[in-house]
Amino acid sequence: xxxxxxxxxxxxxxxxxxxxxxxxxxxxxxxxxxxxxxxxxxxxxxxxxxxxxxxxxxxxxxxxxxxxxxxxxxxxxxxxxxxxxxxxxxxxxxxxxxxxxxxxxxxxxxxxxxxxxxxxxxxxxxxxxxxxxxxxxxxxxxxxxxxxxxxxxxxxxxxxxxxxxxxxxxxxxxxxxxxxxxxxxxxxxxxxxxxxxxxxxxxxxxxxxxxxxxxxxxxxxxxxxxxxxxxxxxxxxxxxxxxxxxxxxxxxxxxxxxxxxxxxxxxxxxxxxxxxxxxxxxxxxxxxxxxxxxxxxxxxxxxxxxxxxxxxxxxxxxxxxxxxxxxxxxxxxxxxxxxxxxxxxxxxxxxxxxxxxxxxxxxxxxxxxxxxxxxx
Numbered sequence: 019x020x021x022x023x024x025x026x027x028x029x030x031x032x033x034x035x036x037x038x039x040x041x042x043x044x045x046x047x048x049x050x051x052x053x054x055x056x057x058x059x060x061x062x063x064x065x066x067x068x069x070x071x072x073x074x075x076x077x078x079x080x081x082x083x084x085x086x087x088x089x090x091x092x093x094x095x096x097x098x099x100x101x102x103x104x105x106x107x108x109x110x111x112x113x114x115x116x117x118x119x120x121x122x123x124x125x126x127x128x129x130x131x132x133x134x135x136x137x138x139x140x141x142x143x144x145x146x147x148x149x150x151x152x153x154x155x156x157x158x159x160x161x162x163x164x165x166x167x168x169x170x171x172x173x174x175x176x177x178x179x180x181x182x183x184x185x186x187x188x189x190x191x192x193x194x195x196x197x198x199x200x201x202x203x204x205x206x207x208x209x210x211x212x213x214x215x216x217x218x219x220x221x222x223x224x225x226x227x228x229x230x231x232x233x234x235x236x237x238x239x240x241x242x243x244x245x246x247x248x249x250x251x252x253x254x255x256x257x258x259x260x261x262x263x264x265x266x267x268x269x270x271x272x273x274x275x276x277x278x279x280x281x282x283x284x285x286x287x288x289x290x291x292x293x294x295x296x297x298x299x300x301x302x303x304x305x306x307x308x309x310x311x312x313x314x315x316x317x318x319x320x321x322x323x324x325x326x327x328x329x330x331x332x333x334x335x336x337x338x339x340x341x342x343x344x345x346x347x348x349x350x351x352x353x354x355x356x357x358x359x360x361x362x363x364x365x366x367x368x369x370x371x372x373x374x375x376x377x378x379x380x381x382x383x384x385x386x387x388x389x390x391x392x393x394x
Contacts, residue, residue, distance in 0.1 A: 036100030
């Protein structure tokens with residue numbers, strides 16, 4: 019099965035959020051944001067860790083007060099994943115979290131106030147190697163732009179973003195990324211397309227306030243998919259009214275479907291019909307839950323009948339094809355052995371885990387050979 023994406027990505031300036039590269043030739047990173055009370059350090063640390071365990075590259079934490087900044091200090095000390103501090107208006111909070119080891123500041127320069135305050139934040143970011151994220155949202159455009167455009171538009175979002183960009187340019191600070199989010203898909207997509215032509219910095223994608231798990235997933239997949247197909251986007255967040263862990267899962271599924279990232283198993287599964295020789299839906303629900311911890315990139319086909327099963331299984335690392343009287347398991351595209359419906363999920367899970375371990379060993383050996391070849 020073809021593993022490389024045909025998408026030609028927009029070339030952007032590379033910045034670093036902690037040790038995670040964003041932009042340039044770096045993989046598109048997946049982010050989420052905590053929804054705990056930041057001052058509840060234990061709860062926030064637990065959620066940050068859960069988000070990171072789901073595969074997130076970067077986690078954002080809201081820091082609305084100095085008390086939250088002090089809590090952030092403790093959170094930073096207890097987790098390894100790069101953290102972005104979400105700050106509005108108060109430059110002193112930005113300076114404090116910069117002192118405490120934040121990896122990125124989400125703060126709009128134009129909202130800080132006097133130029134000396136802006137300069138102080140930028141100088142701190144420069145000294146500590148901290149990038150800034152400009153974040154424009156259709157729901158919080160400035161009054162002047164609201165009067166000018168009458169309502170949120172893609173052009174209004176871009177103009178707002180560029181005003182903040184101009185401030186950073188004036189202070190000769192190029193290490194930033196920008197988002198221009200809207201809950202309306204067409205507005206967000208058009209805004210990103212316009213902005214992508216005007217700056218070289220990385221773009222953080224998102225359809226803001228997308229909705230609940232089902233509706234928000236669909237809306238995000240459509241909007242982000244349109245942009246990613248255009249080669250636009252260096253990092254993304256799927257904004258769901260749901261557990262932040264679900265945001266990470268959906269984000270990776272979007273990227274996996276476009277062959278832009280690999281994170282765990284890519285399941286190929288039929289919707290099932292009366293031809294099925296086992297319960298495909300129940301099997302998939304169980305496998306997805308049990309195998310969430312597997313981070314190895316591999317294809318697993320689960321097809322309920324003999325009609326489409328062999329063709330899909332031959333293209334997968336592991337495949338299960340329904341057949342009578344026994345189902346057939348493929349490994350590396352070849353028929354390997356038969357198995358009955360009795361407790362076959364346990365057996366299939368073991369086959370998948372064994373294959374994942376083998377692939378990891380193969381890739382480690384290939385990486386070691388490449389290092390030896392390069393150093394020779």
